[in-house]
Amino acid sequence: MARWDQIFSLPVQNPTLPEFSSADLVWSKVEGYRDNIDRLALIPYTRVDDFVRGESSNKDCPTSFHVEARRRKAKEKTYKAKVDGILEYILYWCSFGPDDNRKGGSVRPCRSTYVPKKNNAGRPNSKRGCRCHFIVKRLIAEPTVALIIYNHDKHVDEKGLPCHGPQDKKAAGTRAMFAPYISEDLRLRVLSLLYVGVSVETIMQRHNESVEKQGGPSNRDDLLTHRYVRRLERSIRRSTYELDEDDDVSVSMWVESHQSHVFFYQGFSETEPFSLGIQTEWQLQQMIRFGNCRLLASDSRFGTNKLKYPIHSLVVFDSENKAIPVAWIIAPRVSSGDAYRWMRALCNRVHAKDPLWKVAGFIVDDPFADITTIRDVFQCPVLFSFWRIRHAWHKNIIKKCPDTETRVEISRHLGQAVDKICRKQGTATLFEGLMEHFVNSPEFVEYFRAVWSPRIGAWTSALQTLPLASQEICAAMELYHYQMKCRLLNERDSEAYQRTDWLVDKLGTKVHSYFWLDEYTGKDDFARYWREEWVSGLTSFRKALSIPDSDVVISGMSAKVTDKCDVNEVHVVWSPSSHFGVCSCSWAQKGYICQHMIKLAQVCRGNRTAKESVSLLQYYHALVDLLHLPPGDSLFRDYAASLAVSVEKQINALGNLPKSDASEGTVQKQVAGEVATDLDGELSKMPMSRDRGRACSENAEDAISGSEMEMDPSLCSTKAGADDVTSTVQNETDMATENHERCAKRLKFCSTRAREYVDE
Template sequence: MTLAAYQTNGTRYGITQKVFHQLFKECEGCHNSDVSVERSVGNSTARGDLSNNEGSSGSSSNENDDDISSKEDGDSESSTPKFNLFTQFGLTTRGRSSSPLKRGRRLSNNDYQAYKVPHDQLDAHIEDISKQYSVHLKVIKGLNERTCKSADGTVYQATEKVLACHRSGAPTRKRTIKRKRQASKKVGCKFRVRAVVPADTTLPVQIYLHGMHTNHTPGSAEDQRWLPVDERVQCIATDCLDAGLSIQKTVNIIQTALTSGTVGEVDRCRYRELPTRKELVCLQYERRRQNRLTDNDWLSTYQKLEEYQAQGKCLFFQKYDDKENRPFVAVLQTEWQQKMAERFSPNSAWSVDSTFGLNTFGFPLYAATVPNQNGEGIPIFFLLTSAENGPQEEIGLEAGFKAVFQKLQVRPNAIVIDKSLTEKKGIWNAVKDDPLSWEGGQQVKRRMLLCWFHTKKAWTENLLPRLPVDVAAQVYDRLCTVMMATTWEKYEEEKEQLIADFKPQSKVIVQYLKGWDCEEWLSMWVRAGRMFPHGNQDTTNLVEREWMTIKYTILDGKANHRVDRLLDALIGHPRNGNFDGGQTTVAFHEKKNNMRLPLASTPNKLPKQSVDAMNSLNYTSLRTSETDPSSSL
């Protein structure tokens, strides 16, 4: 073996030529007793020998190179053991033009061990090979038809199937720029199993096995990254996600099953125990796609709403028609929500508000909440409508509230809304023709009130920036005093006093109050217009809190969902009642309230004498527990 074969450089092998020569001489001296090293004989020095081995001794170099390759293949004819510097120092014999990304030498027929198995034992035998050699096999060549010839000269048709280690193949690098090479599953492992299956079942199956792993260690931590998850663990994850559990709860259940031994022992050389979060997210998405009725969002939404109607969970459904300017409207209410509405609506108030950004079509989602005896808001229905081409949203609100009032036999005393003309007109159109809201030509139910929080917010954003800084806070406090007037005479006095005390800013104040001191809004924001039992609900904070629950607890902070998926998040899938991302909104509140509130029957309508008696009470001394029979439950 000549030194020319070991000539190297620091760039390729991390060792300089000078150090290489020193190591070679040391190894030659250490193995002088049992190692024979061929050298060229001449009068030149050791330095000259190194240079002449490449030039003048070309034939000798070729012979030595062949000798090296034969030793690597294990076919050396020499009986004398020879020292291999490559093995000693971890060097390789790659040429100058070779690259670690290039494919290695293809396996020849001599690299395989061949034997025969019966047809019916083929699958079991391949499984035994996988267990024996700790390998996860994958098919790299499908069923290829070929013509084979047996030892006795018989020609027959057969099908060839090639299986390899899951880390076989050479990594590809499409980019030409120089950058750090990322980890790859493919490391060029040469483990192969070839099965030649004759078409004639009477003939045995030829198995060719090359059972040697290369470039990786089966069962190591690095090798575990590329193994598939065990099928039993995969089934547990699928069942948990189908039941509506979150990804974190699914991981906890899998870890518990592995720790308790429910799954059994997992072969770590062939399978992985725990799936990654990304794999669970992909599995959840695939299960979610399978739960869709159709891939088209509109068609799937229509089919779900029709199924909801058959189950009694959809009170009203109208398809979108752009030509006739007919809005899309869907009103959802479960049986439990109806019971809660009938139980807590008398002598109380609904909080109605809308939110955006929850669906891909940009439809506003409305909800109405009613407080229970603990002051917690309960959603009693959901309304989804389109908001395009003029008064579509107003028409959708009118149709939705009419459907809700037609289903319920009770009416709230008030409905608290934001200062939105669309909401006011839509709800008013549904209220004005309701016989249960009027007595003797006077409205006694469902009187609309403005949210005090949004009223003060409007003052802060629109009026105070137009006033001097030193008087802005004083004007704000005086406006709050005007708003809290209990009689209309008191309101007029406080308003006139406000204008007189801030005379330099009176023009700005009077101009701004024109939008509030009018017949359309005045009775909705002044306390004198809400001196009747309404459960002390003066803001829409309960429904605002409901949006926080839906957005960040139910939908996990993600926006722009498909409409059919949003419907599942609100009341559950029509076929299994679950939501693939977790529990539904209605189930969340039902579980929360059933832990505290035993369901009880509530009279559908209070006697007229009780209503008159409650209206005669002083507002400041009014308590829900004194007037509402259900509040004592």
């Protein structure tokens, strides 16, 4: 029992690294069985795979660990909570052992039937008698913790000599110099290229060219073989998404075989709706990398009209502000209870890798989203993106209104109505008057009243209560929506859309491969294989930044923008100062906001011919709320509290006199009561109440950061504005200083009285 008491007293170590090795842990030595001393460490059970990968990536001796033995108890049974009870036992061994197929090497008795091949050139590199291994135990008493026993951490054979890697002189010139298998990154790259249609010969040709440029092989990945790539291609070609005729059973079989890709699963039942959360290891890494202290956005209703179940995507934004999907949730409906469960499961999975991970803001595109759950799980402000409704309106205007003049008028009136609602100068009744005004466009009016009139109230409420996301975020979400449409909804047989197993399989294979290749720097080497599904590049917002002002000509209610690639092509934009403008380019004809409209909006705001954006207006309001929050509610209250603590320490120091415990306790209670009474009386006289300060803090919490806005410094640099700010700050500072002086005098008086009590 003393051994286990000592083990359970060890701290659970969770390094904040994607992958970690034994060098990143602090090992403890505990007496084991047969008077042996075990080298132990405790880590979260969910991070065992990270430890295995990190230990395999040893630079001094690259290798790979495989499961040599495993014992696992059934999950359905209940077990007595024994101190030394084991739920799971896993023995990981270096892949260069434990057998030794070299000349004169020893083979375990169970492998004595092994017959050497005639051409054994490759065999000495695979099994060389390495003794490095470690044991992982999952205990019944602590099922969330993994106990690692690592007594043999040296890559040596039975004689104690290096048996592979750079330290083994006999391994020079053979594959035993490197790891036995290619890295996961190269494997994922090859699979992605195969899924998108690149041939085996092209992959090997590009790979061999890169190895020749660097002067020969320097690691295991450089030894990629044609046979290995061909084997991967064959497995992809022979695979099928339909694992069973029953769609429900097929999905369950996929989940069982892809446990590492599933973070939440609720099977089909009469009481609970189906729900499946998919996140690969690469997506988890991107979520930690680009989601920490940054924005996380939601695309909640992709494929509603075509797929059996819509896809709810969570995306982060890379260095170029392009959207990267980090999780896909497939469910028929997302109620508040269901959303909480999968959000909590996703957040727990991220925190298992990085406990300090925290998102800066969560962007929703659905007014019916569970805002309370999002704030509760992610502990961040919630923003609202208007891109979905704008895209739907613009696409149907192009489709149902063939006349350009009618398109421009409807778009302009819709933009004005939305702008007034966001500025809290109008209500949903604005749309009713707009529909009556355009009775000459019956198709669009009928569409609007049938689809949007029943729910326009919820959208209006969201626009007025939640801060709006920036235009750059909207452009990134539109590009992601178009990429998903091209990469997922391109099947010749439309019946596949009604099967969930097809959707799950394609998301995890082809769609995932396209997004992985978007971040791959060497994708230009395969340019001749690019098709529409490979569409990538910068967002409309980033493209607009590269358009020079000289290419823009504004004339009344329209403008012309010269194309960057073809100077002879000119794009006409109507209502240039509005994001609800109409452009003649192909991207705008699909319903998306194009680079030309964004550029013209920026130019008009720079020329002061257009109003500032609603996002910027909300940002200014948040700054005003912060400006009117007096320092007395925060800074000087903290100062008073720290001074009170100092007084208490002095009282305790003076109270260490030879007196009875009863009298000493009475004195401390009296002093503490009078100090607290005086402090409360003094601080209550400050001009700003706690409720008002809390309200301002809540408004500031939902404010958008300045980096997400298109800010114009000249708006804050006028002399009148500077005088107002200076006078306001001066008045607040004088008032706070006066309050501070009174509070300090009162505290000094209280400390004097405290000393008198102690002296008595």
